[in-house]
Amino acid sequence: MTVVVAICAMFILPDFPDTSAGWLTAEEQALARMRMKEDVIGGNEDMEDFKGGKSGLKQALSDWKVWWLALALTSLKLCLSFSTFFPTISATLGYNSTVSLLLCVPPWLFATYAAFEMSRRSDRAGERFGHITISIIVGILGFLMATATMNTAVRYISMFLMAQMHTGFIIFTAWVSNSTSGPSKSSKQAVALAFINAFSTLGVIVGS
DSSP, X not given: OHHHHHHHHHHHSOSSGGGSTTSSOHHHHHHHHHHHHHHOOOOHHHXXXXXXXXXXXXXXXXXXXXXXXXXXXXXXXXXXXXXXXXXHHHHTTSOOHHHHHHTTHHHHHHXXXXXXXXXXXXXXXXXXXXXXXXXXXXXXXXXXXXXXXOOHHHHHHHHHHHHTHHHHHHHHHHHHHHHTOOTTOHHHHHHHHHHHHHHHHHHHXXXX
């Protein structure tokens, strides 16, 4: 299913607002261009650093920020590997399989709402690191609660807190995009996003 959607996306999603094949109105194209312009960071110095005809791949791999972001996201995904075993964690509460699986739903519904709200606050404040840190600290608190007691209620609450770490992952992805953007560097940003995301799957492999 993922492969099918990816192939369809090649023909549906535009590279830029101006290449939307008409399914974006003029107003929507203008709004998209404005948002892309607001997302750009850096100035003339950044432009000079990446002149000389270097490809987006060379620009991305020669930028130390890309490697640090890749390592950071790998570490974060390693911490998030608990989600693979979430049903097993729920099963330790002592209920049957059906109830254990149903108990997995509320923590992720709450995590979805929290991720949406935290992401909006992060965008409005123009700040990423603090929001990511808060999400990770909340998740760590959940881990500590789960290991410190066998009380069913406390352990279930800890599952809600663990799931909040995914908020940090979502905001971190936006941080990666912001940190690799800049004037005349769209190809570099595209490669950097793909490379960092692919590299970070090492954390998932180790965690599973």
